[in-house]
Amino acid sequence: xxxxxxxxxxxxxxxxxxxxxxxxxxxxxxxxxxxxxxxxxxxxxxxxxxxxxxxxxxxxxxxxxxxxxxxxxxxxxxxxxxxxxxxxxxxxxxxxxxxxxxxxxxxxxxxxxxxxxxxxxxxxxxxxxxxxxxxxxxxxxxxxxxxxxxxxxxxxxxxxxxxxxxxxxxxxxxxxxxxxxxxxxxxxxxxxxxxxxxxxxxxxxxxxxxxxxxxxxxxxxxxxxxxxxxxxxxxxxxxxxxxxxxxxxxxxxxxxxxxxxxxxxxxxxxxxxxxxxxxxxxxxxxxxxxxxxxxxxxxxxxx
Amino acid sequence: xxxxxxxxxxxxxxxxxxxxxxxxxxxxxxxxxxxxxxxxxxxxxxxxxxxxxxxxxxxxxxxxxxxxxxxxxxxxxxxxxxxxxxxxxxxxxxxxxxxxxxxxxxxxxxxxxxxxxxxxxxxxxxxxxxxxxxxxxxxxxxxxxxxxxxxxxx
Numbered sequence: 408x409x410x411x412x413x414x415x416x417x418x419x420x421x422x423x424x425x426x427x428x429x430x431x432x433x434x435x436x437x438x439x440x441x442x443x444x445x446x447x448x449x450x451x452x453x454x455x456x457x458x459x460x461x462x463x464x465x466x467x468x469x470x471x472x473x474x475x476x477x478x479x480x481x482x483x484x485x486x487x488x489x490x491x492x493x494x495x496x497x498x499x500x501x502x503x504x505x506x507x508x509x510x511x512x513x514x515x516x517x518x519x520x521x522x523x524x525x526x527x528x529x530x531x532x533x534x535x536x537x538x539x540x541x542x543x544x545x546x547x548x549x550x551x552x553x554x555x556x557x558x559x560x561x562x563x564x565x566x567x568x569x570x571x572x573x574x575x576x577x578x579x580x581x582x583x584x585x586x587x588x589x590x591x592x593x594x595x596x597x598x599x600x601x602x603x604x605x606x607x608x609x610x611x612x613x614x615x616x617x618x619x620x621x622x623x624x625x626x627x628x629x630x631x632x633x634x635x636x637x638x639x640x641x642x643x644x645x646x647x648x649x650x651x652x653x654x655x656x657x658x659x660x661x662x663x664x665x666x667x668x669x670x671x672x673x674x675x676x677x678x679x680x681x682x683x684x685x686x687x688x689x690x691x692x693x694x695x696x697x698x699x700x701x702x703x704x705x706x707x708x709x710x
Numbered sequence: 711x712x713x714x715x716x717x718x719x720x721x722x723x724x725x726x727x728x729x730x731x732x733x734x735x736x737x738x739x740x741x742x743x744x745x746x747x748x749x750x751x752x753x754x755x756x757x758x759x760x761x762x763x764x765x766x767x768x769x770x771x772x773x774x775x776x777x778x779x780x781x782x783x784x785x786x787x788x789x790x791x792x793x794x795x796x797x798x799x800x801x802x803x804x805x806x807x808x809x810x811x812x813x814x815x816x817x818x819x820x821x822x823x824x825x826x827x828x829x830x831x832x833x834x835x836x837x838x839x840x841x842x843x844x845x846x847x848x849x850x851x852x853x854x855x856x857x858x859x860x861x862x863x864x
Contacts, residue, residue: 415853491831513827513851532825534852598855 412519412526413701416537416573421580423704424544430700431545431693433710438696442708443472449502450476451494452529453485453509458669459529459538462691463506466698475502492521499524504706525705533569539668540573542697546690547578547625550664554581560619562588563629563649563674565595570668571629575599585610586619590645592636615648621658626651628667628674628687653678666690727752727774729796730786735759737790738769744785744818744863750776765792785818787811788861791843811842814850819863821849822856835864 413419419427434440448467452460455478464474476498480486485494491514498505499522507515508529515528515535530536548554559578561571565587575585575595585603587595587610594612603610613619620626631649636642650673651665667675667687679685703710733741738758747754753774762768777797786793787809797805817834828835828851837847837856844858 491827509827510825511827511830511852512823512825512854513821513849516851517827517831517833531827532852534854 411705412515412522412528413537413705414515414519414526414528414531415535416540416577418537419577424541424577424580427541427697427700427704428545428548430704430710431541431696432549434696434699435693438699439469440710441471442703442710443467443470443706446472446504446706447502448472448474448702449498449505450474450478450529451498451505451507451509452476452478453480453491453507453514454530455479456508456530458691459508459536462694463527463529463538463698466695466702469695470699470702472702476506491518495521504702527701527705530569533567535573536569537573538694538698538701539570540577541701542690542694543570543574543627543666543668544577545697546664546666546686546693549693550686551624551662554578556582557624558584558586558622559625559627560586560588560616560623561595561627561629562616562651563631564593564635565589565629566593567635568629571595571627572599574627575603579603579606579608583608586613586623587611588613588616588619588649590614590631590636590641590649592641593631616651617655620655620663621660623663624660626659626663626665628665628671630670630672630674650674650676651679652676653682656682656684659684723801724772724774724798725801726799727772727776728778729798730771730773730793731768731796732762732765732792732794733769733771733790734765734792735767735769738771740789740863741769741771741786741793744789745778745782747771747773752776783807783809784812784815788815788818788845788858789863791845811839811845814838815847817864819847819856819861821852821854822860822862823849823852823854826852826854828852 450460450463460478467474495518504525506527506529509531512532512534515526515531519526528535528537551557565571628651633642663684664686665684669691735758755772758769759767793809795807796803816836821828821835826849827833836850840846840848847856
């Protein structure tokens, strides 16, 4: 373990990834255990996120831990002007571990410097969401049998999508080939391309997903949000280019799986859901196992 | 002779203290502000828009009886990485120091990202220096890059 908290995906190295993924598969086999009996875990959602919070709380409840916390800043002292510093100091004395989501970037890192108990970053603004990355990796491993040498296509908002950025940084360790498909406004930032080039990772950029769907092992869809476009006309023109439909899957590889961090709006047509290649709901389920693994890893609990 | 006389007019002799040379003219007042020279009571001489072969136009600061700590020197390095310090004792240059940026800095400039926690809570901003010329800083909190043109000194 390189650090006591999990704030950024870069806190972990390949050994940590492997350990978490191994633990996650053990939790998938046996998700209901007594491991957190007698422990209290706080879930502090300074910004609401129903999906992530429920996933964490399910993970904790299945291991018989108790949860305290809040789902919405409206019910906390932050609305009375309490600083994050004081909130964390206070809550840390009530629990064994803190899971937090906060709208400001770097909030979890700051909390980890103050808190005597481990912090799990469940999202800090547009910055990091490392447990999402680990559950994405677990989903890739489970469906492909390996993390190595895969052809991974990332589609949609590659500019602002933090899940995309973290997944690229983590998967870079396993010699992938990346295909980036996005509207010109939402291309992957240069700093990531430079990092890939520095590590000799092959990648190419495309405006049309049809060019790369048939050669992909993993297709990772993300939402293209209207508010990201300065010109609404541009959005109307391009939005349908980034919608995945069933007929596009005809010639894709047998092992290909479609992932999506959810929530989905319309970028994956409902008709795709019945396809054996649609994996996004199982992916969400894997989130519970990955989070069980991360919590036990941070608390030093052996299973 | 003419040359020596010319130099003498621009830079009068300092008995003890520090000469900060090779400051680009446009950065002089920033350096004064970073070093909080307004709080120093010994004699200080400034010169700016002086001719410089290297910089075109440079500024110089001479501070009597003042010897800077490493931390202060680091602060200058962010704005004027090309500056040079001469430590003068008894009219002689006893030490020449080239300003150089450390690998990490704390509490000198703000993070450029308005959404960064350091701009909302009382947190001392901390950066990893990822490029030294031009200076580029990676925030240790929000992981965003602040570059030289966006520095806001604290």
